[in-house]
Amino acid sequence: MKYLLTLLTIFIICNSSAQINSDVFYKEYDQYHEKTIKNRRFKHSDIQPLLSSLEKENGFSLKKLGESIEGRSISMVSVGTGKTTVLLWSQMHGDESTATMALFDIFNYLKSNKELLSKLNLHFIPMLNPDGAEKFTRRNALGVDINRDALRLQSPESRILKNTRDSLNAVFGFNLHDQSKYYNAERTEKAATISFLAPAYNYEKTINDVRGNAMKVIVEMNKVLQKYAPGQVGRYDDSFEPRAFGDNIQKWGTSAILIESGGYQNDPEKQFIRKLNYVSILSALQSIANGSYQKADLKEYGKIPENDRKLFDLKVEKVNFNLLGENYTVDLGFMHNERANKEETEFYYSGTIVEVGDLSTYYGYQTIDAENLEFKLGETYPKILNSASELDNLNFEELLKKGYTNVAMSEIPSSDKFTFYPVNIVDVNKVAILKNSKQPESQLKIGKNPSFVLMKNNVVKYAIVNGFVFDLEKGVNGIKNGVVNP
Structure with a gap:
């Protein structure tokens, strides 16, 4: 023993x-x-x-x-x-x-x-x-x-x-x-x-x-x-x-x-x-x-x-939108590209659509099912701001609920490429191009940085800004940064 x-x-x-x-x-x-x-x-x-x-x-x-x-x-x-x-x-x-x-x-x-x-x-x-x-x-x-x-x-x-x-x-x-x-x-x-x-x-x-x-x-x-x-x-x-x-x-x-x-x-x-x-x-x-x-x-x-290699940062499924009078349903795949400062010590994100079409065999770190939601391109807030300090006075969640994903400014320093506010900043001169504060439908293409909202019964459920999502129904802001003149 x-x-x-x-x-x-x-x-x-x-x-x-x-x-x-x-x-x-x-x-x-x-x-x-x-x-x-x-x-x-x-x-x-x-x-x-x-x-x-x-x-x-x-x-x-x-x-x-x-x-x-x-x-x-x-x-x-x-x-x-x-x-x-x-x-x-x-x-x-x-x-x-x-x-x-x-x-x-x-x-x-x-x-x-x-x-x-x-x-x-x-x-x-x-x-x-x-x-x-x-x-x-x-x-x-x-x-x-x-x-x-x-x-x-x-x-x-x-x-x-x-x-x-x-x-x-x-x-x-x-x-x-x-x-x-x-x-x-x-x-x-x-x-x-x-x-x-x-x-x-x-x-x-x-x-x-x-x-x-x-x-x-x-x-x-x-x-x-x-x-x-x-x-x-x-x-x-x-x-x-x-x-x-x-x-x-x-x-x-x-x-x-x-x-x-x-x-x-x-x-x-x-x-x-x-x-x-x-x-x-x-x-x-x-x-x-x-x-x-x-x-x-x-x-x-x-x-x-x-x-x-079938992952996106954001995948939006079954987006229904109208182009030249016809209705189409597509999936969108977004990537968040890192843009570094001159010293390569910090970076911001620039969101881009990298794929449009049938993405049923692809996946996302985050996925939104838009099948029963209405798609609408984001609009530009009608009041033109004169300085960056005025941004502090805006209620961005309320702006997004109204479909405003862009804010126009009269002067933007050339060094400004992004903003930590959950919107994109556009130069006032671009507002004329965005007639009636509405982006052209051609923005929904590969290589573009479109911002849009997804609605149900005329209520905005999601705002997508720079390829990031603000879940307005839950009040969860997932927007890392907006960009200047997307």
Whole structure:
């Protein structure tokens, strides 16, 4: 009996050591959240103090790998004494910063939690493309997409990544990106909040041990994420791209795992998605450290829904309107395009109709059924304002209930592109074009930024301004901003 109890104890200990503590990672996240990074638009200079502070932490080292085209340093953070080497790099596209935020959260975790560090030798490049990050743009200063420069290595950033991979000969590599928020999990209305890929290393999409191990780690991460974002995990197309780093790193012998951060309802700064990155990456590292990923079923990788791109920010279904004396019924798909300031530190939204017609196979982050509602283009408030201060005296909810989605001003500073009031602002000179305060019917076209109301029994139920919705029946204002001269 004593012998059996001893075996049982050993089994429990071994089994527990192979568990992934994702619930702990999730629940304790706030303890490690790096609070100095609050939004997606941060620059090279913003993270330098954080990187420098890591040099003072026991076990951490900071190494300058080189410089970008414009002379910004590219650094690597290293920690851990284990035999399994893992390389993680983020922001090779300058405007894809979600995982970069999560890496600084992970650094905070590793400062006080050392259990992974005896098994793993971790190396992080938090911002591979600092010149792109400065302008919050995808490409580097040369105009090159670094992720398509694995063969020619034209850019210093590309050469840094290649040389680092080769010198470390990492067993695993995590390629951390952002994808469009308009991807959905195939044949569902759910956003692909996180998407994975174990890139192919040849046109035949062969699965060897290197690629297979990447797939197995992804299977483990998918299990974790289903707890916190069920149904919102996608799988990227694995067509071989011979110029891409992920595909070549797989070919060079490092198990490459691509993580793409997409969209999530009411998370424009991707702070919840940041948390999902933190939880999934730590869970993956733990599965590598304890070897639990090796038991994952490769068939489960293929069951992850493929990425599809059938999401709109707003979908308005079955809009009935009259054009040249005929009645038509169409669906409208809106996107909220980000327009940044000159410094690329803040942005506003410019709503656009991107699709008109039968959108029954598409989805929206927000959907309105307009089948039994009357459609009417928004009108311009008849009183012309002389200054912005007069806007404070308007009751916008009442204006919208009367069908006024625009307000005219006699003078608008040329620098003004948007307003936080829930209406659009138009120049007084445009009022003449909008005869009788009514926009022309041609505004209901792809590429336009129309504003309109949906009514029932002559009562306005919804006002759509700049692609956002004010639910007047419930009194819920969902308009992030209006625009000037839409």
